[in-house]
Amino acid sequence: MWRRLAGLLLVFAAATAALWLLSARLSAGQARRPLRFPSDLEELRELAEALRDYERQHRGAALALFCAAYLYKQSFAIPGSSLLNVLAGALFGPWTGLVLCSALTSVGATFCYLLSGAFGKQFVVYYFPDKVALLQGKVLHHIISSVCRQEPFCHKSPLWMPFSPGTHCSNCLLWLWQH
Numbered sequence: 036m037w038r039r040l041a042g043l044l045l046v047f048a049a050a051t052a053a054l055w056l057l058s059a060r061l062s063a064g065q066a067r068r069p070l071r072f073p074s075d076l077e078e079l080r081e082l083a084e085a086l087r088d089y090e091r092q093h094r095g096a097a098l099a100l101f102c103a104a105y106l107y108k109q110s111f112a113i114p115g116s117s118l119l120n121v122l123a124g125a126l127f128g129p130w131t132g133l134v135l136c137s138a139l140t141s142v143g144a145t146f147c148y149l150l151s152g153a154f155g156k157q158f159v160v161y162y163f164p165d166k167v168a169l170l171q172g173k174v175l176h177h178i179i180s181s182v183c184r185q186e187p188f189c190h191k192s193p194l195w196m197p198f199s200p201g202t203h204c205s206n207c208l209l210w211l212w213q214h
Contacts, residue, residue, distance in 0.1 A: 042154055076118075101123065106139060109146065
């Protein structure tokens, strides 16, 4: 278990170092202003002004740094991505920023899920077994109650669609009861 925690800390340290190297490269190209994540709208405005000129000259580097910073925040569940959404709109325009943030949110959430599955699951189950059992019970109760509410629809829908929600509900219930 401690190997997994050490692995997570190693991944976090490597990602932090990579982000720092990218930001140091960007800082060397501009007015030596230290880059950091904005914590309020005033800092966001200052950062956007500082990055706007650099982004016009070095669009690829600015895009790489923005993507790395956004994925870093999403992957490690660090709060403050909403300010980066606003920064994306200020730097790249509203539509490009929207598409970019949507894609990065999806990829970052996937990384967070994979990191938690690879490193966090056994840690949480070991240290919080009562809470995990409580949550599993609530999820099972919710699944059973939602299937019972959909029961009239579950019998009719296989006639119209071979892969109906009722079929999937039944398969999930069978799997839950067997494991």
